[in-house]
Amino acid sequence: MNTELPIKRIAIFGSTGSIGTQALEVIASNPDKFSADVLTAHHNDELLIEQALKFNPNVVVIGDEKKYSKVKDALAATDVKVFGGEKALEEVAAMDCYDLMLAAIVGYAGLKPTLKAIENGKAIALANKETLVVAGDIIMKKAVENRVPIIPVDSEHSAIFQCLVGETRNKIEKIILTASGGPFIGRKPNYLVNVKREHALQHPNWSMGAKITIDSATLMNKGLEMIEAKWLFNLKPEQVQVVIHPQSIIHSMVQFEDGSLKAQMGLPDMKLPIQYALAFPKRIPNNFPRYDFKKVSTLTFEEPDVKTFRNLALAQDALFKGGNLPCIMNAANEIAVFAFLRNRINFLDMTNVIEKTMEQVPFIEHPTLEEYFDSDGEARNFASFFILSSSFRFRLMAAINGLR
Ligand code: NAD
Ligand code: MG
Numbered sequence: 001m002n003t004e005l006p007i008k009r010i011a012i013f014g015s016t017g018s019i020g021t022q023a024l025e026v027i028a029s030n031p032d033k034f035s036a037d038v039l040t041a042h043h044n045d046e047l048l049i050e051q052a053l054k055f056n057p058n059v060v061v062i063g064d065e066k067k068y069s070k071v072k073d074a075l076a077a078t079d080v081k082v083f084g085g086e087k088a089l090e091e092v093a094a095m096d097c098y099d100l101m102l103a104a105i106v107g108y109a110g111l112k113p114t115l116k117a118i119e120n121g122k123a124i125a126l127a128n129k130e131t132l133v134v135a136g137d138i139i140m141k142k143a144v145e146n147r148v149p150i151i152p153v154d155s156e157h158s159a160i161f162q163c164l165v166g167e168t169r170n171k172i173e174k175i176i177l178t179a180s181g182g183p184f185i186g187r188k189p190n191y192l193v194n195v196k197r198e199h200a201l202q203h204p205n206w207s208m209g210a211k212i213t214i215d216s217a218t219l220m221n222k223g224l225e226m227i228e229a230k231w232l233f234n235l236k237p238e239q240v241q242v243v244i245h246p247q248s249i250i251h252s253m254v255q256f257e258d259g260s261l262k263a264q265m266g267l268p269d270m271k272l273p274i275q276y277a278l279a280f281p282k283r284i285p286n287n288f289p290r291y292d293f294k295k296v297s298t299l300t301f302e303e304p305d306v307k308t309f310r311n312l313a314l315a316q317d318a319l320f321k322g323g324n325l326p327c328i329m330n331a332a333n334e335i336a337v338f339a340f341l342r343n344r345i346n347f348l349d350m351t352n353v354i355e356k357t358m359e360q361v362p363f364i365e366h367p368t369l370e371e372y373f374d375s376d377g378e379a380r381n382f383a384s385f386f387i388l389s390s391s392f393r394f395r396l397m398a399a400i401n402g403l404r
Contacts, residue, residue, distance in 0.1 A: 012038065014103075014105035030275075037098045040060065040062075042062075042064060061088045102127065106128065107334050127154060136326075150232065153273050154225060157225070157228060161232075163254040170257065172255070179242055222304070249267070331376045344391065349390075
């Protein structure tokens with residue numbers, strides 16, 4: 001009897017990013033188990049072409065339409081079908097040429113293609129946490145309706161998912177998400193106000209894309225992950241807790257009704273949760289470095305400082321209030337991080353932008369999908385306007401002070 005499973009055809013949405021490139025390493029190491037059948041990128045045409053020539057996918061999509069002809073010409077001698085533009089992402093997500101989507105686009109942009117994939121019955125390996133932060137209720141409902149498994153890739157959620165294998169009948173008392181604390185752990189606002197982009201982009205334990213690295217430095221990443229966990233594991237807000245664990249060896253924990261705690265551990269390496277999600281329900285061998293108790297012998301834990309890292313407090317507020325508030329917060333955060341990365345605002349200003357936007361955009365308790373889209377747009381407009389008008393006011397005050 002042949003016990004080998006057929007090759008799983010993977011669509012990597014966001015193949016040129018940190019998660020996407022690591023997923024391709026996993027696929028390249030397991031050609032008997034996986035093939036890369038769809039690859040998508042936003043701007044990075046050169047890397048997309050290189051990946052397409054190496055993996056020979058069925059389809060590639062370049063989001064930036066200006067780069068479409070370059071990609072098309074470069075792949076003219078191959079069988080690879082080339083599409084361009086934002087809409088093409090959704091069209092390709094609905095195609096039959098793949099089995100599992102690795103949702104690895106960053107930010108709100110990942111929502112619509114993931115939704116399309118779910119509506120077309122595709123299994124999802126979810127790295128893009130923003131999708132669940134924006135519209136977790138709708139995504140989870142559609143996944144159930146279409147019998148689509150959503151397998152987490154985020155390391156904390158993968159840890160919880162792994163702890164829950166074999167526990168379907170047992171009640172969760174709470175889950176504990178671990179956080180490294182980022183590069184500014186222990187720092188206070190008088191230090192943070194002067195933090196520069198280059199410094200914030202250096203994460204102590206993980207090498208990731210720019211947006212999530214800034215989110216990790218502000219602790220917004222952990223806030224987004226609390227909301228992500230609520231939807232993935234069907235929890236009440238009070239069942240989701242966070243502990244700072246600077247060594248990033250315990251990736252998260254589940255506490256059951258009897259008080260027993262289960263943890264998943266390992267070195268901080270995203271290839272492991274990516275491989276687990278692609279291969280689920282099987283575990284497959286690899287040669288990734290192993291955790292050595294002699295090298296990291298002390299594991300420490302502390303409470304997060306939500307008075308200094310106020311983004312986490314804002315996210316907890318959004319988690320408890322629900323409705324469109326997490327969607328508003330996410331949009332404001334994307335605008336604030338973008339502005340910080342362009343040196344337009346300082347590190348602490350990011351929190352002010354998010355807080356003001358959450359106060360200004362009208363709250364909706366049970367939004368429809370359209371209302372989520374509208375809330376996202378409104379929040380982006382308000383946050384951008386707030387940044388512009390604050391910097392205008394600042395320049396005006398500086399000019400007036402200069403005249404005095
Ligand atoms: P990244 O910035 O390195 O890569 C993002 C990818 O998305 C790129 O391929 C880019 O071309 C594509 N993209 C960007 N904007 C787009 C747009 N508007 N339309 C279409 N495609 C677009 O990001 P990353 O670090 O790989 O993170 C991807 C997602 O995974 C994020 O949601 C992040 O929170 C999550 N995640 C990442 C890590 C990590 O270690 N990097 C860990 C856990 C979760
Ligand atoms: Mg994470």
